[in-house]
Amino acid sequence: MTQLLEIDNLGKRFVGFVALDNISLAVTAGERVGLIGPNGSGKSTLVNCICGTLRNDTGSVRFDGHVLDGSTAHQRTRRGLARTFQLPRPFTSLSLLDNMRVPLIYTVAARGTHRSRHDIEARCTELLREVGLEAKAQRLPRDLTQVEMRKLELARAMAAEPKLLIADESMAGLTHSEIEEIIALLVRLNERGVTIILIEHIMRAVMSFSQRLVVLVSGRKIADGRPDAVMRDPEVERAYLG
Amino acid sequence: MRSDLFLLVCLIVGGAVFAAAAALGNEYYFFAGYVVLQYVVLSTAWNILGGYCGYVNFGSAAFFALGAYSTVALHRLYPLPIPLLLFVGGVVSGVVGLGMGYLTLRLRGAFFAIATLALAVVLETLIVNWDYVGGSRGAYIVRPEAIAPFGNYIKYLFLIMMLLAIGAITVARVIERSRLGYGFATIRDDEMAAEASGVPTLRLKLIATTMSGALMGMAGAPFPYYIGYLQPSSAFGLDYAINSIAMPLIGGTTSWVGPLIGAILLGSLQQLATVTISSAVNLLIVGLLLVGFVIVAPNGIIGLVHKYLQRKPDDFVGRRRVGTDAPERAAGPAP
Numbered sequence: 001m002t003q004l005l006e007i008d009n010l011g012k013r014f015v016g017f018v019a020l021d022n023i024s025l026a027v028t029a030g031e032r033v034g035l036i037g038p039n040g041s042g043k044s045t046l047v048n049c050i051c052g053t054l055r056n057d058t059g060s061v062r063f064d065g066h067v068l069d070g071s072t073a074h075q076r077t078r079r080g081l082a083r084t085f086q087l088p089r090p091f092t093s094l095s096l097l098d099n100m101r102v103p104l105i106y107t108v109a110a111r112g113t114h115r116s117r118h119d120i121e122a123r124c125t126e127l128l129r130e131v132g133l134e135a136k137a138q139r140l141p142r143d144l145t146q147v148e149m150r151k152l153e154l155a156r157a158m159a160a161e162p163k164l165l166i167a168d169e170s171m172a173g174l175t176h177s178e179i180e181e182i183i184a185l186l187v188r189l190n191e192r193g194v195t196i197i198l199i200e201h202i203m204r205a206v207m208s209f210s211q212r213l214v215v216l217v218s219g220r221k222i223a224d225g226r227p228d229a230v231m232r233d234p235e236v237e238r239a240y241l242g
Numbered sequence: 243m244r245s246d247l248f249l250l251v252c253l254i255v256g257g258a259v260f261a262a263a264a265a266l267g268n269e270y271y272f273f274a275g276y277v278v279l280q281y282v283v284l285s286t287a288w289n290i291l292g293g294y295c296g297y298v299n300f301g302s303a304a305f306f307a308l309g310a311y312s313t314v315a316l317h318r319l320y321p322l323p324i325p326l327l328l329f330v331g332g333v334v335s336g337v338v339g340l341g342m343g344y345l346t347l348r349l350r351g352a353f354f355a356i357a358t359l360a361l362a363v364v365l366e367t368l369i370v371n372w373d374y375v376g377g378s379r380g381a382y383i384v385r386p387e388a389i390a391p392f393g394n395y396i397k398y399l400f401l402i403m404m405l406l407a408i409g410a411i412t413v414a415r416v417i418e419r420s421r422l423g424y425g426f427a428t429i430r431d432d433e434m435a436a437e438a439s440g441v442p443t444l445r446l447k448l449i450a451t452t453m454s455g456a457l458m459g460m461a462g463a464p465f466p467y468y469i470g471y472l473q474p475s476s477a478f479g480l481d482y483a484i485n486s487i488a489m490p491l492i493g494g495t496t497s498w499v500g501p502l503i504g505a506i507l508l509g510s511l512q513q514l515a516t517v518t519i520s521s522a523v524n525l526l527i528v529g530l531l532l533v534g535f536v537i538v539a540p541n542g543i544i545g546l547v548h549k550y551l552q553r554k555p556d557d558f559v560g561r562r563r564v565g566t567d568a569p570e571r572a573a574g575p576a577p
Contacts, residue, residue, distance in 0.1 A: 053434060072444075073437035082438070089435035091428050093496070102428055105421050107440030160440060 010059035034210030082162030090141035278509035285489035287457035293495030296430030301358035307477035309462025331463030339455020380473030494544025
């Protein structure tokens with residue numbers, strides 16, 4: 001099995017605070033990985049370092065055979081790394097359809113896939129349909145509910161046609177049925193060959209989705225393995241579940 | 243409408259305006275019209291960076307003055323034809339725009355605005371102390387009385403500014419509908435999300451500052467021939483900086499129509515006030531209108547029209563960016 005993502009001794013500190021302490025992690029192509037940890041354990045910082053939003057101080061990130069260190073966020077997106085933001089960050093002045101359009105014309109087109117304007121619009125609509133927002137294609141993000149906003153966030157990441165999708169707390173505040181819906185969507189995506197890292201607080205969702213579980217506590221990786229085994233780990237129980 | 247068709251319509255309208263001004267038989271209309279058209283170019287140029295990308299530039303006067311002083315500097319060497327001066331002014335201001343962008347685009351909101359204002363002060367100081375272009379004494383440019391086949395020289399200048407205005411509007415409209423336009427809009431909305439969607443934000447912002455600066459420089463290039471006597475305080479005048487911001491804001495920043503409407507409205511009003519009341523009233527008018535619009539219609543005239551049209555649900559006109567709150571957020575601190 002080839003490693004899609006290899007993180008080697010990644011470190012990040014904010015002035016005196018060590019946010020990430022020598023994290024090493026490898027993700028195989030096609031895997032579904034859950035990343036959990038208490039608030040402030042460094043999950044989002046890790047995502048930001050992987051995606052280029054933040055620069056890591058030490059260590060390196062390899063993705064799909066390329067060393068990513070020093071490359072910008074948009075270059076990483078074009079390589080096939082897509083993410084959602086913990087708090088949805090839609091393009092507020094663009095319609096939902098145009099929100100989908102941006103990754104298509106900037107990321108997918110940059111990989112050499114040429115589409116006509118008509119095809120792009122068809123693809124945008126298709127993406128919105130997949131998350132159930134087709135009816136609101138011409139509306140602005142401000143007309144959406146929180147739940148719909150999270151779906152929009154996910155759809156926009158999917159629009160970039162990534163090899164690896166990092167979903168940062170896509171399910172916070174959602175009801176049971178909505179969580180099932182998003183999980184089903186992510187599983188469908190995974191079946192099409194997209195590797196997925198799911199960061200989530202909702203244990204039920206993480207346990208049902210993940211093939212492997214990684215636990216971060218205070219910027220350190222304390223466990224990595226099969227979900228049931230990880231959950232029985234005494235250190236995880238002590239640090240994470242209290 | 244296709245862009246070439248749009249350009250044709252603009253040229254016809256421009257031709258009609260020129261013919262109307264000529265038919266009135268009073269040269270004053272060309273003098274006044276020139277200033278209005280100059281503001282069309284300036285506000286359209288400002289809007290490329292300020293309206294589309296959300297970066298408020300307070301240094302428009304500096305780019306305008308650079309264009310004007312490029313002309314003065316070249317004129318001292320050899321009197322070149324104006325279209326060539328336009329090109330040179332555009333290149334000089336474009337390069338300075340690129341440089342300014344590179345140095346300041348890591349700043350957002352009010353900090354970016356202050357940096358552009360500082361640029362204007364630095365450049366003015368340079369010009370004041372540069373004797374070759376007249377320094378603080380100013381520089382005289384004696385323009386020819388007439389030029390074939392236009393007759394009076396002011397008609398020729400008017401025509402050039404008209405063409406430049408049409409060019410600027412067409413460029414702005416093309417940007418709006420292109421890949422670049424979507425990229426600019428994402429920068430205005432959320433740069434972090436834009437990067438995550440694959441938008442090369444730094445490169446796009448540099449394109450915007452360069453284009454915006456170049457157009458402003460081109461607007462300034464014929465100015466010494468128009469005014470006859472150029473001094474730093476007039477070329478770097480506060481009016482240019484304020485008007486270039488006020489006109490798009492009053493017209494609406496989300497589309498090329500906004501700066502056009504704002505410039506024609508405010509520019510004509512100022513010309514009218516200059517001859518009927520006094521030239522000092524100009525900035526007062528701008529200030530009062532700006533305050534009024536911020537209270538009543540924060541999205542400008544375009545925003546008002548969209549709001550009115552949206553009351554009828556079948557009449558959905560907004561292709562995108564309907565009634566956004568971009569100008570308010572652009573001036574605010576970074577999210």
